[in-house]
Amino acid sequence: MSLVYDYSNPTAIHFGKGQIASIVKHLSKGNKILVVYGGGSIKNNGVYDEVKSALEGFNWIEFSGVEANPSYETLSKAVVLVKEQKVDFILAVGGGSVIDGSKYIAAASLYDGDGWDFLCGTATIEKALPLGAILTLPATGSESNTNAVVSKKSTNEKRFFASPFVSPLFAVLDPSVMSTLSDRQLANGLVDAFVHTCEQYLTCPNTSLLHDGYAETILRGLAKLASTWDNRKDAVWEENLMLLANQALNGFIGSGVAQDWATHMIGHELTAFYGVDHAQSLAVVQPSLLRVMIEQKSEKLAQMGENVFGIKNDNEAVIVAIENMYHSVGVTTNLNDYETVDNKVIENIIPSLEAHGMIAIGENQNITLDICEKILKMAMK
Structure with a gap:
């Protein structure tokens, strides 16, 4: 197409x-x-x-x-x-x-x-x-x-x-x-930019070599920064994060391609109810969402695995690589690690998603409230 x-x-x-x-x-x-x-x-x-x-x-x-x-x-x-x-x-x-x-x-x-x-x-x-x-x-x-x-x-x-x-x-x-930013702020920025890119890339196969190639360049760049986290106070490291985060959501890589944003919609509710940082909410939701939707996203997960992480024919390993990248900069993927989170997550989040019209989200509009509940339960490891 x-x-x-x-x-x-x-x-x-x-x-x-x-x-x-x-x-x-x-x-x-x-x-x-x-x-x-x-x-x-x-x-x-x-x-x-x-x-x-x-x-x-x-x-x-x-x-x-x-x-x-x-x-x-x-x-x-x-x-x-x-x-x-x-x-x-x-x-x-x-x-x-x-x-x-x-x-x-x-x-x-x-x-x-x-x-x-x-x-x-x-x-x-x-x-x-x-x-x-x-x-x-x-x-x-x-x-x-x-x-x-x-x-x-x-x-x-x-x-x-x-x-x-x-x-x-x-x-x-x-x-x-950026020299005075805390590790938490830098990590949040990196994770936020990575998920922004995924929301526009990790969806359906498309015909644009430019859009996919551009997105993969951003993803590889952010993964490189995560792997060189010890250099985060270096001027070149900071310069690259500022460039990559800007390009991750300036509108281009999402132009004309399917976009997801379900991770964001669920994450927004977690922030609203529990005060979890925006990027932290994304880190706990995204891996679980990818596991629940692994069949629907199989082609792009495989493409991402090969072109970003050097992983072939193992989509679960790609998700683990994403989790490990977040962990390497100090951001957990377990919702239960946040002290503000109580045992009413499902009771609070699912009705709120419904009230806000988020009853069929994702690039194919097939992430229903039932699936959102499954994602959240998985995120509470």
């Missing part, structure tokens, strides 16, 4: 050390800029000072406190600030959570209703404030895609939306800012 797709990625990428200064190319002295960031780590690693220096002479204010899983409750406060201060440009400084949150702020600030409408699907984004991103934690690719995920604490929901209106106009990727 021939590929058919439309692809556009309008985000200008400024890659390399010192590139934060380049943000002024995209800003006007007439802008009222809101700088959005998280818990304050950018004030410890020098990023805040670089941003402040670049914005000298510009009209800007700031909003901090965006969580690792950006919450509707926190972001709503930023939306009020934007409207009160007549902000007309959003500058996200942080990882995927800050950038996702900024996308929500950009869209909700020009919407008369409740911005959560975008997450629950009762409204479509028709306009948004322009935004740019300065990436500090490579993982989600949010700095140059149209996607965002937001949580609602009051209802234990974690939902996503996508719109071309929230594509960042520019993204600064300076690997040198």
Whole structure:
């Protein structure tokens, strides 16, 4: 079957050390800029000072406190600030959570209703404030895609939306800012990028040598970084993770090919209920999902085994290789290893998936609630 797709990625990428200064190319002295960031780590690693220096002479204010899983409750406060201060440009400084949150702020600030409408699907984004991103934690690719995920604490929901209106106009990727990241953050970034790639690759056979080859290059690169984990503080290692994570979800490798995302849908619920890091939730779900769906994914698993791990004719060994890669960077694949997880996983997650319309997910829409339950039980080793 021939590929058919439309692809556009309008985000200008400024890659390399010192590139934060380049943000002024995209800003006007007439802008009222809101700088959005998280818990304050950018004030410890020098990023805040670089941003402040670049914005000298510009009209800007700031909003901090965006969580690792950006919450509707926190972001709503930023939306009020934007409207009160007549902000007309959003500058996200942080990882995927800050950038996702900024996308929500950009869209909700020009919407008369409740911005959560975008997450629950009762409204479509028709306009948004322009935004740019300065990436500090490579993982989600949010700095140059149209996607965002937001949580609602009051209802234990974690939902996503996508719109071309929230594509960042520019993204600064300076690997040198990664030097202060923790092992947990680096491992999460690596795992997140790997699963992102799998969600677009490990599905159905296709005819595109470019798409498969590109995805396999990303997967091999991430596996190489995992195998050289001891070098994770080296500049070249950090540079490669930032590049690979960006390319894993900038929209291209999924263009025109079947996509899965079931691991993400189940993982989102685990994060919403139990506070498990996003990448950690993916690591516990994915291997079990692959085992349950091993027949349906047999051809691509075999292809991945040979072209990424050098494994021939043993799909179970491919899944073990993925698990071992996660374990090698300190991320468990056993849901029971997380202290916050209780004995009500099935009782909580399955009804929530149903309530959110996730009753037939995966590339073939054949991962039903019964199969999701089987996957979760297997993940609780």
